[in-house]
Amino acid sequence: MSALYEFCLRMGDSTLVLGHRVSEWCGLAPVLEEDIALANTALDLIGQTQLWLGLAAEVEGSGKTADDLAFLRDVWDFRNALLCELPNGDFGQTLMRQYLFDEWHLGMLKALQGSSDDRVSAIADKAVKEASYHLERSRDTVIGLGDGTEESHARMQAALDYLYPYVGEFFIADALDDAAAKEGIAPELNSLKAGYDAAIAATMNAATLTLPESKFAHKGGRTGRTHTEHLGHMLTNMQWLQRAYPGASW
Amino acid sequence: MYAQMVKSTGEGVKARADMSPEEAAFQDKIDADIKIEPKDWMPEGYRKTLIRQIGQHAHSEIVGQLPEGNWITRAPTLERKAILLAKVQDEAGHGLYLYCAAETLGVSRDELTKDLLSGRMKYSSIFNYPTLTWADMGAVGWLVDGAAIMNQVPLQRTSYGPYSRAMIRICKEESFHQRQGFHIMMKMVEGSEAQKKMAQDALNRFWYPSLMMFGPSDKDSVHSAQSLAWKIKMDSNDELRQKFVDQTAPQAKLLGLTIPDENLAWNEEKGGYDFSEPDWGEFFDVVKGNGPCNTDRLAARNKAWDDGAWVRDGLLAHAEKRAARKTAAE
Numbered sequence: 001m002s003a004l005y006e007f008c009l010r011m012g013d014s015t016l017v018l019g020h021r022v023s024e025w026c027g028l029a030p031v032l033e034e035d036i037a038l039a040n041t042a043l044d045l046i047g048q049t050q051l052w053l054g055l056a057a058e059v060e061g062s063g064k065t066a067d068d069l070a071f072l073r074d075v076w077d078f079r080n081a082l083l084c085e086l087p088n089g090d091f092g093q094t095l096m097r098q099y100l101f102d103e104w105h106l107g108m109l110k111a112l113q114g115s116s117d118d119r120v121s122a123i124a125d126k127a128v129k130e131a132s133y134h135l136e137r138s139r140d141t142v143i144g145l146g147d148g149t150e151e152s153h154a155r156m157q158a159a160l161d162y163l164y165p166y167v168g169e170f171f172i173a174d175a176l177d178d179a180a181a182k183e184g185i186a187p188e189l190n191s192l193k194a195g196y197d198a199a200i201a202a203t204m205n206a207a208t209l210t211l212p213e214s215k216f217a218h219k220g221g222r223t224g225r226t227h228t229e230h231l232g233h234m235l236t237n238m239q240w241l242q243r244a245y246p247g248a249s250w
Numbered sequence: 251m252y253a254q255m256v257k258s259t260g261e262g263v264k265a266r267a268d269m270s271p272e273e274a275a276f277q278d279k280i281d282a283d284i285k286i287e288p289k290d291w292m293p294e295g296y297r298k299t300l301i302r303q304i305g306q307h308a309h310s311e312i313v314g315q316l317p318e319g320n321w322i323t324r325a326p327t328l329e330r331k332a333i334l335l336a337k338v339q340d341e342a343g344h345g346l347y348l349y350c351a352a353e354t355l356g357v358s359r360d361e362l363t364k365d366l367l368s369g370r371m372k373y374s375s376i377f378n379y380p381t382l383t384w385a386d387m388g389a390v391g392w393l394v395d396g397a398a399i400m401n402q403v404p405l406q407r408t409s410y411g412p413y414s415r416a417m418i419r420i421c422k423e424e425s426f427h428q429r430q431g432f433h434i435m436m437k438m439v440e441g442s443e444a445q446k447k448m449a450q451d452a453l454n455r456f457w458y459p460s461l462m463m464f465g466p467s468d469k470d471s472v473h474s475a476q477s478l479a480w481k482i483k484m485d486s487n488d489e490l491r492q493k494f495v496d497q498t499a500p501q502a503k504l505l506g507l508t509i510p511d512e513n514l515a516w517n518e519e520k521g522g523y524d525f526s527e528p529d530w531g532e533f534f535d536v537v538k539g540n541g542p543c544n545t546d547r548l549a550a551r552n553k554a555w556d557d558g559a560w561v562r563d564g565l566l567a568h569a570e571k572r573a574a575r576k577t578a579a580e
Contacts, residue, residue: 030558152564
């Protein structure tokens with residue numbers, strides 16, 4: 001399969017899976033403004049998924065649609081970063097996951113604005129505005145809750161400790177990532193790392209949170225080598241109607 | 251309309267001769283369609299009735315996210331998922347405008363929330379019914395939002411300025427909600443046998459609860475008479491229910507679905523449909539807390555509020571720290 005196809009799946013599956021997770025919050029947020037913001041974030045991510053998976057389907061060229069890719073593939077075909085599929089946990093864990101993703105996502109999208117493929121750069125141009133807003137909000141919330149009460153601080157530290165081992169995957173390239181970089185479709189993954197590390201160090205400092213010392217990284221989601229057990233349950237829910245009524249139009 | 255059986259003063263409409271000069275001037279403004287604004291003088295009964303009505307409407311928007319949230323994670327396509335997310339986001343936004351409108355009457359959002367969570371204030375009975383299949387997302391948009399619009403459109407002209415302005419914004423979004431619901435139903439009836447069955451089943455379950463949304467007949471209600479005089483209520487419950495049936499019956503026919511009412515028939519003489527009343531016994535059971543989902547809905551709201559306490563406290567503590575640091579630096 002082409003590097004472009006694979007790259008689109010890696011972007012689109014991450015936005016799909018994270019968008020789905022965030023949508024699970026509907027109506028259950030701590031305050032009304034957060035309900036609106038969470039729904040808005042989920043909506044943006046699902047919108048981006050339509051573009052990435054739409055492009056993947058176009059590149060693949062066998063007449064599939066973005067919906068076919070989203071609803072009719074099983075776990076082993078998903079190419080999202082593992083971080084995105086981890087459960088919501090409490091509100092702090094959800095926002096910490098969002099922040100760790102947004103910081104990478106915005107850096108990636110900015111680099112993709114210079115992609116050699118016009119379709120990729122067009123998606124990045126649209127998504128970069130949304131991701132900037134997501135980052136602003138998730139960063140402010142992480143700082144606010146980290147530097148809030150004793151309880152909120154402890155919860156945010158626990159969230160960071162749980163999630164941090166999943167960020168390294170964003171920067172570990174395989175042969176397909178190298179091919180995408182070589183073709184100028186996407187940046188070298190490692191080129192985004194210094195900026196990311198500096199940004200999260202500054203945020204955690206402002207949030208009075210401590211980054212874990214271990215740099216161990218769980219990986220395998222983006223390459224499809226493995227996923228967590230959580231993804232299968234999400235797909236069971238997400239894909240249910242399409243699976244139960246094959247071929248129906250909705 | 252998401253407010254039902256809102257109590258007013260209970261004393262009926264005051265005769266002009268019994269009004270104080272302030273009350274007479276107030277009624278004159280209302281009769282002349284001049285909006286009442288937050289700083290204007292208003293009778294205590296007007297203020298209290300509005301708080302009850304706007305509060306109940308706001309609560310309905312908030313609780314109303316739950317039956318649809320039940321299907322966001324199972325929406326069958328990316329587009330349907332995006333539309334449903336946009337819709338529930340709108341509903342949370344409606345809740346926000348309405349709480350803000352209520353706050354101009356001297357009650358805080360936290361106080362209203364407390365009353366919702368304790369069960370002291372109500373939300374619309376319709377949200378105590380379960381959403382069992384994807385077709386229910388169609389039925390909720392088509393019938394529930396359709397019924398809501400019937401009342402909200404005239405309320406754009408209501409006498410209280412902030413409420414009227416909130417309603418104008420809300421109405422713009424509600425018509426999109428109703429259209430997307432009808433569109434879901436259209437796709438279902440054009441689809442497989444199973445989808446058609448799902449659509450008919452959704453209509454069967456949501457028809458009478460939708461008729462109940464307007465509340466029981468209020469032609470003899472002293473509360474409604476006062477609310478009508480104050481232009482807090484613009485039409486009687488029966489008038490709105492009739493309008494709703496007249497609008498919806500041809501739509502059901504277009505969809506090829508059967509409204510579950512053997513008595514539904516066009517009445518040439520009155521220029522509207524005859525139809526059966528819903529089971530008002532069931533309605534009062536739901537209002538008293540005995541609907542299929544009352545316990546679950548209230549428990550979900552309470553859990554969200556309780557689980558979120560540490561977040562609200564944390565963000566407040568941070569804001570205070572920042573303010574203190576800013577003061578210290580100056």
